[in-house]
Amino acid sequence: MSSPVISVSRLKRSFKSGTGEVTVLKDISLTVSQGEFVAVMGASGSGKSTLLNVLGGLLSPDEGSVVVDGRDIGSMSDAALTVYRRDRVGFIFQMFNLVGTLSVEENILLPSLAGGRRVSAAALDAMIERVGLSHRRHAMPDTLSGGEQQR
Structure with a gap:
């Protein structure tokens, strides 16, 4: 076991x-x-x-x-x-804590950039698709619904 x-x-x-x-x-x-x-x-x-x-x-x-x-x-x-x-660890907070001046794509990449790691374009595409935001990848947080912000 x-x-x-x-x-x-x-x-x-x-x-x-x-x-x-x-x-x-x-x-x-x-x-x-x-x-x-x-x-x-x-x-x-x-x-x-x-x-x-x-x-x-x-x-x-x-x-x-x-x-x-x-x-x-x-x-x-x-x-x-x-x-x-x-x-x-991954958290989805009640307050989403997205950086308002960064797009969906940039907010997704932020932890990797802070950790000094590069994310491939294919991996980024897969992440964005997995959460159903492909059509919103360049949108800013204030234009997203609450559910989109959580994703």
Whole structure:
């Protein structure tokens, strides 16, 4: 049996609130195997986004361990987390965070350019086609629908 892709053990994450502290995640454990599909569901304020932000390396755990692809992301340096987020994690935020002065194509290429990697024309074409935006590849973000911006 292969190792899990994601292994979370006894995760705790809190935030300061006024003069106190609010614990959003308490004693969370989770294992995800390769090929498994997981949906995170819950009421507003239940910690879904916080959990995903910890898994994505955007927030660090207060307690517990978070291991992704065999690497404990809770103990990574800022530089290692930057590489992890750039190369291993994809997020679709509620606010799309597209660069308004860049076209669809340029926004897609931005992470690769920031990482110093070249994307072939064929790979770019395949990415744009896969998300159904071939006809919009030169459009600016403010001309896209919400669904197009997410894609």
